[in-house]
Amino acid sequence: MRVSFRLNGSVVEVDVEPHETLLNVLRDRLKIKSVKYGCGIGECGACTVILDGRPVTSCLVLAAKVGGSEVLTPDYVARTELGRRIVDAMLEEGAIQCGYCTPGFLTTIYAAIIRGVRDADSMRRALLGNLCRCTGYVNIMKAVKRLLEDVR
């Protein structure tokens, strides 16, 4: 079936199978590799994208359902002004290690700030679904706090 949606600011039209996930369509059909596969069942957060302003694990979204929606992926988000500030804060604080989970953190933080999250506790709850085995989240939260001060 044919699905049309806005991807990173441009309209795309793509043929998808009814059972295909947004994750697979983004990665395999549209070649957007910034969306990482970590578990495929919504447990790790590595494949988080922004769907109509909300962070979602793209492995749990059927591609057929995103018709008419707006999807933002990490490679795009990183190049926006806010995205760049998030990445800079992460770099400053040493929040990036292996980097496999990082794009998912980036999109989750981006969506939270757009939604109006301004305090560390709310951000921590927003990040509950993003797993990281490298950092213990300490420098990620340091980056978040630096960023929130900056945004406020």
Add this chain to the structure above:
Amino acid sequence: MFDFVGKRFPRHDGFVKAAGLAEFTFDVEVPGMLYGRIFKSPYAFARVGRIDTSLAESMGAVVLTPDEVPDALFNPRLLSLEEDTFKDWRVLTKTPRYVGEPIAVVAAPTEDAAQRALEALRVEFEEVYEPLLDPFEAMSPGARPIHERIVRGRRWVEVRNNVAAEYGYSEGDLETEERRSSVVVERRFHASRRYHAQLEPKGAVCKIEPDGSLTVWTTTQTIHNTKILISQVYGIPMNRIDVRKVPLGGGFGSSIHTNLVTLIAVGLCLKAGRPVKLVLTREDDMVHDHVGFEFYMRVRAGATREGEITFGELENTVDIGAHQVQAYPLLGASLGWFVSLYKWRALRYYGRAVYTNKVPSCAIRGYGAPEVTWAVETVVDEIAEELKVDPVEFRLRNYRGRGEIFWGQGPTVRSVIRSDGVPELMAKCSELIGWKTRGDPRSKSGRFRRGIGVGRGFHTSGAGGPLSGAVIDYSGAIVKLNEDGTVDYITALQDHGGGTLDAHAKIIAEELKVPPSRIRIVWSGTSTTVYDVCTHASRGVFVGGEAARRAAAEVKRKVLEYAARILDAVSPEALRIEYDRELNDAVIFVEGAPEKRVSLSEVARTAWQRNWGSISASVSYRATVAPPSFTVYFVEVEVDTETGIVRPVRVVAGADVGTVVSPELAAGQLHGGFSIGWSWATGDEVAYLRDGVPAHRLSMTDYKIPTVLDLPDDERFTVVFASTYEPFGPFGAKGLGESASNPVIAAVANAIYNAIGVRFYEIPMTPEKVLRALRGGG
């Protein structure tokens, strides 16, 4: 003191990683590639009969079966010398020995088609045996041999009682030392099997080049050993294999060897004659591919009334699962950790690795040190308590420090400790946590009880030493000055994410006096790099960094030689080199003659223009020592006596890493080290059902790792670095990665004891176990 070492610079690959642009194995695509899917054994121990591939092949799939892979056994980990390498693996097997062991593999043009072909395979099982899941049962007389014969080096050896390998050692007069001890404590410990839970599942992409050579992209901590093993298994000359270095989405030991998936992908690619991509799903990765070692330990130790440690004994039974990855060296390393913890006047060690019908174990961050350290640090805490000596004081009196012999990974890796920050760290960290106010568990009451515990440990920095020893350990580096004065750094050494290569860039920068931004870390492969053994044993900065420094020093020597020609100096020795902030370049000058100056970029350009040749160096470096990086953890926990849930309240982590090359990234190692240690202490456990099926089938919902809500943030996490300098390290630096997690379980267990007065001898210390203990279950 330094221009770049110790300063904060954003990591070179940070933006690329955050934006998701870093190309991991999972992201690699080759035109025309097929997708592979593995037929995994549903049984923990069985014998395969006929494999009917006709239906799958009629669907257009390529199928590879056990009869089509090389018959020789191998060990996926090339580290020990050949004669100490125990080989019991095949690429595909007709005798699956754990649930998930690969039997056959299919390839098709799409993942869906591959899955359909996989489902069309007909595999007959001639026999299904009762699996042996418990190591002690496996060793009992009459137990079915999991392997009858394996290959050690190049000869066949029989396996008796399912014991895969043994290791014994003793030193001093144990009986005499025991007689003069006024306190003797003996305890038995059990450390669970734990999954690494690296965020990137394993995978491989293999391609045949037009000239018939192979290019391989894969998750690995060692591209050169991967190349060597592919060559050994498939009989392909090494210069016909290029294993490319790709970013690794977390290691923790899970890719310390050549992954089976890599060898299977190569076999499939060779048969199909087309590129193949074979990646594991999370379920494949966590349920069927790898775990860390499971330990059963008995520790016995004594001390005199005056607080002097006398003897120590460690008996170590390791459940390794169905195949050996590095079981034999693990037994030696466990001994090394044990020996190097305290000044035992006499010691006895016996270790054995036992086969069971479970997923094969490989190293997990620390390679036995977290488990041995936990057991010993618990016993030492108990001895100190019985002697009524402050546990910190007791450790300071008895640990192996400066001037003592350190064993690193085992008896063949001995060197003298020259840098030691333990006294400084103990003093600073105990002060910061409020050690003196921790109180006695008997005086604590109420639902929420807090306690403070200490754990001290270390890890080696590599496995180098003055003698060649039993394991391979050396690194290589190529540093090349381009014609415009920019630098290419070409290395096989893998960065798991800790920032090892950023540390190298700073080390090269420091040597050449050019900013780190001038140095490009080149993504390369085995064809274009010199040998590096592996990023393991916390050797990346200490050994790999020193290789890089030496290559840079060689480049500097040539730069100075050419600068002497340019400046008309009598010899390069008359010249000085320093970083010029304004030029953002190195300048070479004659002291006292300010007009005699030339920038490094100008030297590079001149050497090109005047046909003096390239300025580059290729270095291979073997460290003659393996110094310990010491760590000290003070952890405060809060135990909810109604739910049994333990929460980390505060962490003070002290690390003696010599010179700190990258402060924020080094701190990140301690944060992450605590995180994984906390996970091991309180949650991680791979359990099996009776038929050998892992109980956490449903993936990470069943096998939980800590989230951002479970761990302390920066306000409750303090990192202290010792002010030491390691004379053999690059600019005084030594290792860190594993020492960052080694003492964590010990500190947490001791803190729980200080809160509720209960000692745990089994990890994970889950809420259920805590509650049971509080209710009198012990």
